[in-house]
Each structure stands twice: as C-alpha cells, then as structure tokens.
Amino acid sequence: MRVKLLNKISLHGLKRFDAEGYLYGEEFEEYDAILVRSAKLHDMSFSKELKCIARAGAGVNNIPLDRCSEEGIVVFNTPGANANAVKELVIAGLLLSARKLVQGINWVKSLCEEDDVAQLVEKGKANFVGPEIAGKKLGVIGLGAIGVKVANAAAALDMEVYGYDPYISVQAAWTLKARIHHVKNVRQIFEECDYITLHVPCNEHTKGMIDAQALSSMKENVRLFNFARGELVDENALIEALQAEKLAAYVTDFPSKHLLTVERVIALPHLGASTPESEDNCALMAADEIIEYLQYGNIKNSVNMPEVQMPQEAKYRICIINKNIPDMISSVAAKLSAEGINIENMVSKGRGDYAYTILETNDEISLELLERMRQREGIVRVRIIVQDHV
Ligand SMILES: NC(=O)c1ccc[n+]([C@@H]2O[C@H](COP(=O)([O-])OP(=O)(O)OC[C@H]3O[C@@H](n4cnc5c(N)ncnc54)[C@H](O)[C@@H]3O)[C@@H](O)[C@H]2O)c1
Numbered sequence: 116m117r118v119k120l121l122n123k124i125s126l127h128g129l130k131r132f133d134a135e136g137y138l139y140g141e142e143f144e145e146y147d148a149i150l151v152r153s154a155k156l157h158d159m160s161f162s163k164e165l166k167c168i169a170r171a172g173a174g175v176n177n178i179p180l181d182r183c184s185e186e187g188i189v190v191f192n193t194p195g196a197n198a199n200a201v202k203e204l205v206i207a208g209l210l211l212s213a214r215k216l217v218q219g220i221n222w223v224k225s226l227c228e229e230d231d232v233a234q235l236v237e238k239g240k241a242n243f244v245g246p247e248i249a250g251k252k253l254g255v256i257g258l259g260a261i262g263v264k265v266a267n268a269a270a271a272l273d274m275e276v277y278g279y280d281p282y283i284s285v286q287a288a289w290t291l292k293a294r295i296h297h298v299k300n301v302r303q304i305f306e307e308c309d310y311i312t313l314h315v316p317c318n319e320h321t322k323g324m325i326d327a328q329a330l331s332s333m334k335e336n337v338r339l340f341n342f343a344r345g346e347l348v349d350e351n352a353l354i355e356a357l358q359a360e361k362l363a364a365y366v367t368d369f370p371s372k373h374l375l376t377v378e379r380v381i382a383l384p385h386l387g388a389s390t391p392e393s394e395d396n397c398a399l400m401a402a403d404e405i406i407e408y409l410q411y412g413n414i415k416n417s418v419n420m421p422e423v424q425m426p427q428e429a430k431y432r433i434c435i436i437n438k439n440i441p442d443m444i445s446s447v448a449a450k451l452s453a454e455g456i457n458i459e460n461m462v463s464k465g466r467g468d469y470a471y472t473i474l475e476t477n478d479e480i481s482l483e484l485l486e487r488m489r490q491r492e493g494i495v496r497v498r499i500i501v502q503d504h505v
C-alpha cells in the first residue's frame with residue numbers, strides 16, 4: 116500500500132507503517148491513501164486507487180468532502196489530538212493581548228543602542244500598561260475538543276467564562292467545569308464579553324459568522340481571538356472595527372496580507388498545532404486510521420462516512436460504500452446467495468447520503484461477482500480484503 120504525504124508528518128506516526136506492507140513518501144503518482152495536514156486538496160486530482168485521506172489535525176476545510184464521498188474515499192481527522200497545543204496558545208494569546216507584551220518586547224529591543232536602558236525602561240513602561248484577565252468575561256464560541264479546554268483553563272485563571280455551542284456533544288458537556296455559564300444565544304457573548312474566542316469548524320454555516328453586525332453588537336475594547344480559521348471573520352468589517360478602535364486586539368493564527376499592516380493585530384504563523392506532542396499525537400492517530408481502514412476496512416473518526424468496526428472472523432471481507440437508499444443490502448445479499456456464498460458476519464451503517472457495509476464469508480468470491488456488485492446503481496465502491504490466517 117502506498118501512502119502519499121502532502122505535508123511534514125511526524126516520524127512517530129510514520130513508523131506505524133510497517134515496511135513489509137507500506138511505502139510512504141511525497142513522490143507517488145499512484146497511491147492508496149493520503150496523509151495531510153493543511154495542504155489544500157480541492158484542486159487536486161486523485162489517484163484511481165485512492166481509498167482514504169487522513170487529516171492529521173481537526174479542520175477538514177482543505178479537503179473536498181463531497182467529491183470524496185461521491186468517489187467512495189473515506190476522510191478521517193484526528194479529533195482532540197492537537198487540542199491541548201491550541202489551548203495553550205490561546206491562553207498565551209489572552210495574556211499577549213491584555214498586557215501589551217508584543218509592543219513592550221519590540222520597544223525594549225529598539226533600545227539596543229542606548230546606554231541607560233534600565234532608566235528608559237522605567238520611564239517608558241507606562242505606555243504598556245494592560246489589564247489582568249482575572250475577573251474579565253471570556254466568551255467561548257464552539258465547545259468541542261479545544262473550546263472546552265480553553266474554557267476550563269480560563270476559568271482556572273479566574274476568568275468568568277461563557278460558552279456557546281448549540282451542538283455540544285455529551286462528552287464535551289461532561290468535561291466542562293460547572294462554573295462555565297451556558298449561553299443559548301451567541302449575541303449574549305457579543306454583547307457582554309470582554310474577550311471572545313472562536314473554536315468552531317469552518318463550513319458554509321460558520322464562514323463570516325463574525326461580520327459587521329456581530330462586531331457592532333460587541334462591547335467597546337473587546338479582544339477577539341481566532342485560532343480556528345481566518346474565513347470565520349469578515350475581514351473588511353474586522354479591519355473597520357479595528358481602525359475605529361472598537362476592538363482592542365485581534366489575535367489570529369491566520370494572517371493575511373491586509374491584516375499585517377493593521378494596528379492591534381497580533382498575527383501568528385498558524386502555530387496552534389505546532390508542538391512536538393501534538394504533531395506526534397495527530398500523526399499517530401492518522402496513521403492508525405489509515406492502517407485500520409486499508410487492512411481491515413474498519414472506519415474510525417471519519418468525517419464523511421459512518422463509524423463501522425468489526426473484528427475480522429472470516430477469510431473474505433467485502434467492504435461496500437453505497438448510497439443510503441433502500442434495497443442496497445438486499446441486492447448485494449441476493450447476488451451472494453445466487454452464487455451459493457454464505458454470509459458469516461455483517462455490519463452496516465448509514466450516515467447522511469452514504470452507508471458503509473462490511474460482509475464476511477469463508478466462501479471463495481470471483482472477480483466477476485465483485486464487478487457485478489460494482490455495476491449496481493447506488494454502489495459507490497466495493498473492496499475485498501483477504502486474511503489467510505483467519
Ligand atoms: N490553529 C490551529 O492550528 C488549529 C488546530 C486545531 C483546530 N483548529 C481549528 O479549530 C476548529 C475546532 O477544533 P476542535 O478540535 O475543537 O473541533 P471539534 O469538532 O472538537 O469542536 C468544534 C465544536 O464547534 C461546535 N460548533 C459547530 N458549529 C457551531 C456554531 N455555529 N456555533 C457554535 N458552535 C459550533 C461543534 O458542535 C463542536 O462542538 C477546527 O475545525 C479547526 O478549524 C485550528
């Protein structure tokens with residue numbers, strides 16, 4: 116199996132691919148899997164053999180999910196694997212923006228030609244006074260893997276934290292500290308919070324969610340943090356709000372040419388997940404997802420297909436991606452039984468427009484039969500996995 120790498124991936128994860136079964140590298144023209152971080156795949160034409168894409172990270176807006184589903188390509192991400200790294204950077208961002216650290220550091224550097232630095236520092240430090248974060252209101256929009264950690268850490272630093280997430284998972288809700296206020300309308304965060312941080316995925320519903328209206332409903336001197344995706348914020352409206360001194364700071368991991376010259380912008384080079392720990396975690400999880408799918412057909416942490424896992428207990432495993440419509444399973448089962456093939460085990464799950472089915476048998480399956488299955492309308496992909504040792 117060939118795994119094409121599109122970004123720098125931690126060796127820790129790559130070591131999971133044993134040399135007997137896998138080759139990995141950047142150069143392949145034909146490949147079975149892609150392992151990617153932030154590289155954009157929307158304009159990439161895929162190898163015919165491509166079966167899955169693993170995003171070593173959380174955001175999948177760099178991957179054409181609809182096209183992948185239509186072509187029967189399973190897309191994975193690595194939920195939570197880099198959440199702690201991002202949380203720590205957001206906390207750094209809160210402190211950077213409140214205490215004017217960047218401006219202070221730059222000013223001190225500018226004194227390098229002076230002899231009386233200690234005296235100048237004492238005289239000039241009044242220009243860099245900034246508030247403490249304790250007791251201030253922080254609004255966290257999106258309470259997933261990162262948002263929950265940020266909310267809890269900020270509460271531990273004595274901030275008063277408000278959280279908004281209409282789709283919060285049970286797991287996230289359990290993890291959230293009891294003292295985080297639950298907000299039902301995001302406007303409450305805009306109207307009441309001194310610090311606002313975004314932790315939602317970038318999709319058609321969230322793009323531009325911080326627009327002119329949202330910005331105008333915010334209090335004066337709000338500090339806004341965007342460690343999620345640049346497109347969540349309407350850049351023109353943001354620049355206007357910064358120039359009008361409505362916002363005290365915009366701290367972002369997603370700089371653009373226009374933002375770089377705007378005052379009160381603190382821009383980082385997409386460093387959220389750039390820690391050795393997070394890079395190892397993401398690469399390990401992504402590599403395991405690819406291996407589990409290519410070798411066993413099991414799907415874990417997919418963003419476009421259902422979760423389906425079953426231990427292999429028969430020699431042949433047929434893995435089918437099909438449209439989530441009536442008569443799919445019955446027609447496959449009929450084709451198998453017409454050839455005298457007995458199904459030993461089976462699992463099938465739907466998710467949105469697609470479904471995934473694993474069927475197991477110990478009876479020999481001909482290539483013609485697999486081809487006939489592929490021809491059936493609604494069947495997107497059929498793959499057979501043979502385990503001789505079962
Ligand atoms: N800066 C970085 O390096 C970096 C690293 C990791 C993730 N990210 C970005 O952060 C995002 C969040 O990451 P995560 O790991 O917490 O993901 P996650 O999937 O665990 O959490 C996202 C949360 O957002 C919520 N949500 C979705 N739409 C919402 C809406 N309209 N309003 C409020 N909440 C909404 C979901 O219910 C979910 O709980 C990623 O999608 C990615 O774009 C950036």
Ligand SMILES: O=C(O)CC[C@@H](O)C(=O)O
Nearest residue numbers: 152153172173174388389
């Ligand atoms: O891979 C990275 O460095 C960034 C990942 C991050 O943007 C994510 O969405 O997980």
